[in-house]
Amino acid sequence: MITHLLSAADLDRSTATLVLDTATEMATVAGREVKKLPTLRGRTVVNLFYEDSTRTRTSFEVAAKRLSADVINFSAKGSSVSKGESLKDTALTLQAMGADAVVIRHSASGAPHRLARWVDGSVVNAGDGTHEHPTQALLDAYTMRSRLGTLEGLRVAIVGDVLHSRVARSNVLLLATLGAKVTLVSPPTLLPVGVGAWPCAVSYDLDAVLGDVDVVMMLRVQRERMNDSYFPSAREYARRYGLDVARAARLPEHAIVMHPGPMNRGMEIAPEVADSARATIVEQVANGVSVRMAVLYLLLGGKS
Amino acid sequence: MTAPPAGLPEGRPDHDAANRLKSTEAADPGNHRPILTGSDLARITARIAHQILEKTRGATDTVLLGIPTRGVPLAARLADRIAAFEGVQVPVGTLDVTLYRDDLRLQRTRAVGPTDLPPGGIDGKRVILADDVLFSGRTVRAALDALNDLGRPSQVQLAVLVDRGHRQLPIRADYVGKNLPTSLAESVRVLLREVDGADAVLLAGPSEDTAPAAGGERR
Numbered sequence: 001m002i003t004h005l006l007s008a009a010d011l012d013r014s015t016a017t018l019v020l021d022t023a024t025e026m027a028t029v030a031g032r033e034v035k036k037l038p039t040l041r042g043r044t045v046v047n048l049f050y051e052d053s054t055r056t057r058t059s060f061e062v063a064a065k066r067l068s069a070d071v072i073n074f075s076a077k078g079s080s081v082s083k084g085e086s087l088k089d090t091a092l093t094l095q096a097m098g099a100d101a102v103v104i105r106h107s108a109s110g111a112p113h114r115l116a117r118w119v120d121g122s123v124v125n126a127g128d129g130t131h132e133h134p135t136q137a138l139l140d141a142y143t144m145r146s147r148l149g150t151l152e153g154l155r156v157a158i159v160g161d162v163l164h165s166r167v168a169r170s171n172v173l174l175l176a177t178l179g180a181k182v183t184l185v186s187p188p189t190l191l192p193v194g195v196g197a198w199p200c201a202v203s204y205d206l207d208a209v210l211g212d213v214d215v216v217m218m219l220r221v222q223r224e225r226m227n228d229s230y231f232p233s234a235r236e237y238a239r240r241y242g243l244d245v246a247r248a249a250r251l252p253e254h255a256i257v258m259h260p261g262p263m264n265r266g267m268e269i270a271p272e273v274a275d276s277a278r279a280t281i282v283e284q285v286a287n288g289v290s291v292r293m294a295v296l297y298l299l300l301g302g303k304s
Numbered sequence: 305m306t307a308p309p310a311g312l313p314e315g316r317p318d319h320d321a322a323n324r325l326k327s328t329e330a331a332d333p334g335n336h337r338p339i340l341t342g343s344d345l346a347r348i349t350a351r352i353a354h355q356i357l358e359k360t361r362g363a364t365d366t367v368l369l370g371i372p373t374r375g376v377p378l379a380a381r382l383a384d385r386i387a388a389f390e391g392v393q394v395p396v397g398t399l400d401v402t403l404y405r406d407d408l409r410l411q412r413t414r415a416v417g418p419t420d421l422p423p424g425g426i427d428g429k430r431v432i433l434a435d436d437v438l439f440s441g442r443t444v445r446a447a448l449d450a451l452n453d454l455g456r457p458s459q460v461q462l463a464v465l466v467d468r469g470h471r472q473l474p475i476r477a478d479y480v481g482k483n484l485p486t487s488l489a490e491s492v493r494v495l496l497r498e499v500d501g502a503d504a505v506l507l508a509g510p511s512e513d514t515a516p517a518a519g520g521e522r523r
Binding site: 018022025026028032033034036037038039067298302 | 409414417418454
């Protein structure tokens with residue numbers, strides 16, 4: 001088993017499958033009266049969040065608590081970081097306090113990789129800049145597998161702002177490992193340099209792809225990272241790349257609609273589609289807890 | 305009879321040991337002394353089923369829970385015998401104790417197995433835990449903790465195929481297939497058709513495996 005989870009590419013096929021299988025067992029805990037396992041009793045998990053986040057931080061917190069680990073929430077606001085403390089000094093402080101695992105979200109791509117060299121415990125990447133978000137990819141894969149039965153040969157379209165999306169990159173890497181066929185659909189301006197080397201297909205035309213997919217994953221348009229004019233107007237983007245009611249109607253009967261949240265309703269996804277039965281958005285949140293329990297167990301459960 | 309084929313996750317210590325055993329068995333059959341044969345096991349299972357019926361007065365309000373890996377087929381076999389003898393259908397389930405073990409930090413990460421409770425649950429029921437070998441008692445302790453989180457049985461009993469002694473905790477079995485005095489250097493291996501393709505109980509001498517770490521769960 002791996003020591004850190006920094007990138008979806010750290011997971012080979014058998015390890016990724018082990019995480020998903022373990023998550024299936026962890027999910028049964030959510031249905032019990034006592035939603036608690038003694039497995040990580042006495043272990044400390046630090047949530048080190050340099051960027052705002054509700055669902056990911058809460059999800060990791062719930063996951064760690066269900067496994068009986070102690071959780072320390074550390075957000076950059078109101079900490080020594082606002083007094084100018086560096087990432088390394090913060091890391092050493094946490095190290096001195098005896099953190100067994102550090103879950104980090106940072107606006108700089110690669111911050112978790114740096115951190116992994118400074119601390120003894122396991123580091124889990126909970127989103128670094130526009131780079132990766134491996135646990136999101138795992139929970140997305142878990143959701144697809146539980147809804148559609150298998151990942152092998154599954155046709156997945158990932159639509160929208162790929163350039164700024166850590167979710168897209170992690171999903172492409174993990175889904176390719178697990179045997180799914182991914183197509184990125186995006187305006188040319190929102191595709192990263194070098195996307196040709198990714199293990200996936202690329203298209204600029206959403207309508208051409210829609211009729212032939214099992215999963216369509218809509219990405220959030222990340223306004224906070226838009227420092228340039230990537231498309232003429234929000235309205236034009238929604239017209240060409242938004243999943244509206246008419247487009248959703250052309251999806252195959254069994255196809256599911258995913259979104260990592262938070263959603264811009266009316267922009268990349270129409271409210272009617274987001275609330276429809278084929279949307280898995282709330283399910284993804286619930287699955288997130290199970291998958292993160294599995295990750296924490298597999299990283300911390302054995303001999304360190 | 306439903307014999308859930310116990311899934312063997314990769315890297316599970318049990319599984320590795322079993323594979324190792326099978327390969328060396330072919331090469332050196334003298335190293336593993338057969339203690340019980342398939343027909344012995346069939347008689348023992350039948351006897352335990354009778355004892356359960358006797359002690360529980362007809363196995364009413366009773367649930368059989370197998371502890372993976374080999375407790376699962378054992379529970380199914382006991383339920384099958386009980387049904388054959390008195391026509392009572394005892395609900396069967398699976399109880400994985402991995403997440404409740406006290407030796408998790410002593411070994412590399414173990415794969416988590418399935419836990420499946422029968423539809424009626426275990427509240428107010430008599431739960432009979434089934435496992436292949438009773439050794440240190442630590443697996444059973446973990447099982448008792450797991451049960452505590454899953455519900456409130458009216459009573460918990462324990463059925464094992466082999467009791468090899470060397471308890472590290474104050475735990476005893478209610479139904480024992482065979483009491484097998486062993487030395488700590490020996491290891492007991494139960495083979496069941498559903499998992500291993502054959503029924504047998506073997507005793508391996510000290511030369512086979514390296515000595516276990518203190519408190520390690522070796523059988």
